[in-house]
Amino acid sequence: MSLTLADARIVTPEGVHDGWLTIEDGRITHVGHGSAPGPGLSVGGRHVVPGFVDVHNHGGAGGSFPTGEQDKACEAVALHRRHGTTTTVASLVTDSVEGLTRAAAALAELCEEGLLAGIHYEGPYIAKARCGAHDPTLLREPSPQEFAGLVKAGRGHVRMVTIAPELPGALDTIRMAVAEGVIAALGHSDADYDQTITGIEAGASVATHLYNAMPPLGHRAPGPVAALLDDERVTVELVNDGVHVHPAMLRLAYEVAGPGRTMLITDAMSATGLGDGDYVLGPMQVRVEGGVARLVEGGSIAGSTLTMDVAFRRSVQEVGMSLPDAVQVASLTPARVLGLAGRIGSIAVGKAADLVVLSDSLEVAGVMKDGVWITEP
Template sequence: MTVVSGVRVIAGDRVIEDGFVRISGDRIAEVGAEPTAAHTGHTVVPGFVDIHVHGGGGATFTTGDAGEARKAAAYHLGHGTTTMLASLVTSPPELMMSATKAFTSLVDEGVLAGVHFEGPYLSQARCGAQNPAHLRHPSLDELNALIDAGNGAVRLVTIAPELPGALDAIRLLVERGVVAALGHTDATWEETLAGVEAGATVGTHVFNGMRPPHHRQPGPVFALLGAATVTCEFVADGVHLHDGTLAFATSVTGPARAALITDAMAAAGMPDGSYDLGGQSVDVADGVARLTRDGSIAGSTLTMDKAFRRAVGAGISLPDASRMASTTPAAAIGLSDEVGALREGLRADLVLLDEALQVQRVMRAGAWQS
């Protein structure tokens, strides 16, 4: 039995100033108040859940190398991310298949929570840092083969809803228990809502990689923000989104539909320099990653603890920021019964933060990692 006490506990909408978390094995046994305990000045939040991350610590998920994936996962774990998807970028069919097979064992081990395909069924006009050479229209046969090969590992797929066959692909994903996301899209408002009607429930890094909103042509941004069934991803790094945009968008969705993500690439935690993302050259300067060929934003160098602090700095409350960094993304990929909150019976994943909200220690499944 492990007890973390004398801390401020962020448990859903509750802020327990003199709180404790009791852990039994790999589960949370109890969360409560203990006014007599000496307060440490620390805050405990649920382990962060990142549903969109391409790499970090100099390692990448995008090549499908299991060793690289372990290194990237370990890097983000050190920053409080106790649950993450391995996000792949637009790639040839052979690489998508080999990566799926390579990562299935890591999902079985619990290193990863699943695989996210960001592409290849994306808009040429809004492909951003995705490799345009490998973009293609949705294929039901390819999706079925990948899902079969993953044996439950494929958890999220991003699709542009305006592409030929996209709505059928979204319906197939939903039927097979895979979350469909809309992103990298030049869709109209109507085309976006058709994707939502077909079953898509996530908006991939909303505002980025999509037709910008206009008051006479609202496009995907307004459609996704307003759709009651859609969780909207936000990259809270001050580069992808202005803090005012983040605060405004969250006021529209509420924290229950806003998920912080990193969209991090291998350069997260590494020096400025030249890197690779899906076979494309990326230059990182002052921590900002951009494609060498045209300057497009190429993922980020963000970690979830930084995203959490950025959200708080933008005026979002601690409980709401915690929901956005943990509870909401866990629910978006169907894991809310296992992770994402400090609640009795859930896996004992927690992050111990100091007064400046810097990570001090990370617990995953009841074991301290750092």
């Protein structure tokens, strides 16, 4: 079956052009300029961008990935797909090893079905002083042997682990993760500049939600932020919801790291897509007020209620990114980090037809996954 999308403003990392594209068997077969050579579905001059890729997401629509409940996970993925995220990594939070193992085994089945793109362990190998919305009583020192068991539980679908590099055993665990093909991310850490550099040297290549749950940038004590931004080997996650990071600091990170080392994440939790109220994130009780999720005890920010379309829109309208750069940080850069840039992340011949149609105000007007409309424009 062939479908041509015509009268489109196609956004690639190289630029924006008026044109058309053809899809056959779930893949893009042609990308052209100007008028389509034959009949097609007009998108009315709206923007067409690649599907968003979210490497750090805890759930939505009442579903929480850390519980491992498959039906709820499916509902969460469906919500985020309607908002343009066609590729989702399921993030867990700190729990007992047994709890993490159960959740990973359940989510691995959804990875095998193609619903999820992988599993991310955000904890338990993080610093108590910077644990945020993680249960401090369940934190553990990193152990390569123990982590090997968690990798095994994910049956080849563990994509990332967040580790505080200053903890005993952290460097060996980072090395072991990288050797197993798992991305080591530094975060929820009280590390100083030198300890962060040591973690990068051990193989860490991602900063878990830069700025959040780590010491702030200082002119005499630069801390992890400077180390992570300055190193060309590191890609930084940013939560662009107007709550986690001030737009000026997000702009600073983007200008230093550039679109090739910056990626938007949602850090979404189960309340995403729902109203204010009481929810859970792993074993922690969360209250959402005014769309902001915080722990009932202590008040720490507990993930977000963000969707990627909002983060994309804010990046253009609040941060000042160009559309091609916003596409790169929302799609291509995270796809590259996951090792999937050959298949997704940009509009190019041969890639999967994961597409989002956006209005002039960058509101979602249509979403396609593997050539099938989720929401038809």
